[in-house]
Amino acid sequence: MIQAVRGTRDVLPDEVAVWHRMEAAARGLFARYGYREIRTPVFEETDLFARGIGAETDIVAKEMYTFADRDGGSLTLRPEATAGIVRAVIEHSLLTSDPALKIYSLGPMFRRERPQKGRYRQFHQVDVEAFGFVSPTIDAEVIELALAYLDACGVSEHELVLNSVGDRHCRPAYVQLLREALRDRAPSMCPDCRRRADTNPLRVLDCKVKEDQPTIETLPRITDHLCAGCAAHFAEVCRQLELLGIPYRLDHRLVRGLDYYVRTTFEVTSGRLGAQSSVLGGGRYDGLVKDLGGPDAAGIGFAVGLERLALLVPPREVEGRCDVFLMPLAAAGLDRALRLQRELRQSGLAAMLDPEGRSFKSRMKQADKLGARFVAILGDDEIARGVWTVRDMARSEQQDVPEEGILDHLKEKANA
Ligand code: ATP
Ligand code: MG
Numbered sequence: 001m002i003q004a005v006r007g008t009r010d011v012l013p014d015e016v017a018v019w020h021r022m023e024a025a026a027r028g029l030f031a032r033y034g035y036r037e038i039r040t041p042v043f044e045e046t047d048l049f050a051r052g053i054g055a056e057t058d059i060v061a062k063e064m065y066t067f068a069d070r071d072g073g074s075l076t077l078r079p080e081a082t083a084g085i086v087r088a089v090i091e092h093s094l095l096t097s098d099p100a101l102k103i104y105s106l107g108p109m110f111r112r113e114r115p116q117k118g119r120y121r122q123f124h125q126v127d128v129e130a131f132g133f134v135s136p137t138i139d140a141e142v143i144e145l146a147l148a149y150l151d152a153c154g155v156s157e158h159e160l161v162l163n164s165v166g167d168r169h170c171r172p173a174y175v176q177l178l179r180e181a182l183r184d185r186a187p188s189m190c191p192d193c194r195r196r197a198d199t200n201p202l203r204v205l206d207c208k209v210k211e212d213q214p215t216i217e218t219l220p221r222i223t224d225h226l227c228a229g230c231a232a233h234f235a236e237v238c239r240q241l242e243l244l245g246i247p248y249r250l251d252h253r254l255v256r257g258l259d260y261y262v263r264t265t266f267e268v269t270s271g272r273l274g275a276q277s278s279v280l281g282g283g284r285y286d287g288l289v290k291d292l293g294g295p296d297a298a299g300i301g302f303a304v305g306l307e308r309l310a311l312l313v314p315p316r317e318v319e320g321r322c323d324v325f326l327m328p329l330a331a332a333g334l335d336r337a338l339r340l341q342r343e344l345r346q347s348g349l350a351a352m353l354d355p356e357g358r359s360f361k362s363r364m365k366q367a368d369k370l371g372a373r374f375v376a377i378l379g380d381d382e383i384a385r386g387v388w389t390v391r392d393m394a395r396s397e398q399q400d401v402p403e404e405g406i407l408d409h410l411k412e413k414a415n416a
Contacts, residue, residue: 005121005122006115006121007112007113007115007120007121007122008120008121008122009120009122009307015310017316017318017319018310018313018315019306019310021153021154021313021316022126022153022306022309022310022313023106025149025152025153026104026106026126026149028152029145029148029149029152030104030128030145030149033102033141033145034102035102035103035104035128035130036102036103036104037103037104037105037106038085038088038103038104038105039105039107040078040081040084040085040087040088040105041078041084042077042078042107042108042110043075043076043077043078044075044076044078044083044084044087045073045074045075045076046064046066046074046075046076047074048076048083048084048087048292049064049076049078049079049083051291051292052082052083052086052087052260052288052291052292053079053080053083053258053259053260054200054258054259054260056199056200056259057200057203057258057259058203059079059080059111059258060079062112063079063111063112063113064076064077064079064110064111064112065077065079065110065111065112065121077110078109078110079109079110079111080109080125080127080258080303081105081107081109081125081127081129081303082127082129082258082260082285082288082299082301082303083288083292085103085105085127085129086129086288086289086292086294086299087292089101089103089131089289089294090289090292090293090294090295094131095131095132095289095294095295095297098132099132099297100130100131100132100133101130101131101132102129102130102131103128103129103131104126104127104128104129105126105127105129106124106125106126106127107124107125108122108123108124109122109123109124109125110122111123116275116276117274117275117276118273118274118275118276118305118307118308118311119276120307123305123306123307124305124306124307125303125304125305125306126149126303126304126306127301127302127303127304128142128145128146128282128301128302128303129299129300129301130142130299130300130301131289131297131298131299132297132298133298133300134286134298136233136234136236136237136240136264137236137240138300139233139237139240139263139264139284139300140237140240140241140243140244140246142282142300142301142302143160143162143237143241143246143264143266143282143302144241144244144246146266146268146280146282146302146304147160147246147268149304150268150279150280150304150309150312153309153312153313154313154314155270155279155309155312155313155314157270157271157272157312158268158269158270158279158312159249159268159269159270159271160246160247160248160249160266160267160268161248161249161250161251161254161266161267161268161269162237162238162241162248162249162250162251162254162264162265162266163222163223163250163251163252163253163254163255163264163265163266164222164223164226164230164231164233164234164237164263164264164265165202165222165255165256165261165262165263165265165283166222166225166226166227166230166262166263167227167229167230167262167263167286168262168287169227169229169230170225170226170227170230171222171262173225174220174222174225175201175202177220177225178201178202178204178219178220179197179198179201181218181219181220182197182198182201182204182219183197185197185215185218185219186198186204188215189204189207189209189211189212189215190207190209190211190212192207192209193207193209193212200259202255203255204216204219205219205252205253205255206253206255216253221252222252222255223250223252230263233263233264234263234264237264238250248266254266254267256281256283258285260285260287260288260291261283261284261285262283262284262285262286262287263283263284263286264283264284264300265281265282265283265284266281266282266283266302267280267281267282268280268281270308270312272311272312273308273311273312276308278305278308279304279305279308279309279312280302280303280304280305280309281302281303282300282301282302282303283300283301283302284298284299284300285299285300285301286298286299318371319371320370320371320372320373321350321370321371322350322351322352322367322370322371322372322373323344323349323350323351323372323373323374323410323414324344324349324350324351324352324372324373324374324375324376324410324414325351325352325353325363325366325367325370325372325374325375325376326340326341326351326352326353326375326376326378327353327354327360327363327367327375327376327377327378328353328378329360329377329378329379329380330378330379330380330383332380332383333378333379333382333383336378336403337353337376337378338353340376340406340407341353343407344407344410344411347407347411349410349411349414349415352370352372354366367393368393372393373392373393373394373414374390374391374392374393374410374413374414375390375391375393376388376389376390376391376401376406376410377389377390377391382400385400386402386403387400387401387402387403388400388401388403388406389401390406390409390410390413392413
């Protein structure tokens with residue numbers, strides 16, 4: 001038997017209501033903040049990610065699904081959304097007509113990581129990006145939007161973690177400091193830290209290995225090395241969050257895994273998720289559009305992991321999937337039932353019948369399972385009397401309804 005590829009999962013009909021809720025919440029909410037949807041391809045030229053995310057990042061170095069196209073080009077399944085969106089923004093000159101561009105996207109991402117709870121090789125993200133805004137007000141708004149989105153999905157237990165990682169003026173000097181501080185410390189640290197100490201020292205701060213924690217605490221902190229511009233920008237982001245009544249925790253070790261981040265970085269975690277506790281992450285990426293060949297436009301955004309969010313969305317009462325279940329019991333009733341089924345569906349109701357002609361009992365069971373609100377029965381006796389028997393399932397009441405009035409009767413009842 002062929003099974004789903006390791007690290008991928010099926011969203012089954014019983015779970016799909018949660019997915020619809022997450023998608024509908026995104027569309028409804030983001031529109032109110034002025035964001036419009038963009039849909040980009042799931043694969044791109046490999047170079048886009050190598051240049052956009054950074055060759056030394058874990059994603060590019062270890063996690064990409066890259067394959068040779070038949071003509072020899074190198075393609076990659078997108079591991080995240082921002083690079084592709086930036087490519088599209090530049091390619092279609094979207095910033096020319098709208099220098100303050102707000103867009104969002106939904107869709108699958110692909111990373112070859114070790115699968116575990118909350119970590120898959122194909123997963124889904126909701127992605128929000130705002131281009132052309134340098135003011136700290138947009139940082140606060142984007143963060144507020146991220147939290148409002150969780151709220152709209154019914155998720156309230158979470159923590160916002162915040163940091164500033166500096167910019168092109170102050171970060172290089174800090175990274176150099178870090179590299180120097182790591183020179184004698186790294187040899188006693190974990191293999192990942194040893195590797196990152198030189199190639200990507202910022203990522204050492206992200207290390208979760210217990211034995212390394214005391215060492216990491218002795219490293220210089222970016223917070224103490226921000227330039228005046230970054231420090232003022234970050235202070236204003238924090239002030240505006242306070243103004244909006246949004247609690248946060250500062251964490252000088254929150255650096256995020258992608259090279260393109262500058263200044264504000266943030267993450268929202270939930271204790272209910274276990275080891276993979278981060279439900280969304282984001283930050284500012286002011287140099288990225290220019291790096292990828294576009295205008296010098298600022299950018300900020302976040303990505304929510306939908307598999308993780310789905311674990312937090314509270315289950316809702318199962319909604320009935322059927323307004324009217326038709327039960328033609330006599331062979332002569334089938335044609336009438338088929339026509340009525342079509343008329344009910346045309347008038348916007350969910351109508352179903354069992355074309356297999358099973359027993360009355362098993363059909364009643366089916367009606368129950370579908371959550372049918374009304375069952376309309378047409379047996380020999382009803383045909384002889386020119387009526388349908390209509391059963392109101394919630395009230396356990398039934399009545400005769402004349403054939404001529406059955407459509408209007410059911411419409412009226414079902415829409416009441
Ligand atoms: P993590 O620290 O959990 O590896 P990340 O920093 O790699 O996360 P981002 O690249 O910022 O994550 O992606 C944003 C969100 O996408 C994460 O907060 C998470 O909810 C989700 N996500 C990332 N990788 C995966 C994955 N392999 N499977 C499921 N969800 C994922
Ligand atoms: Mg990751």
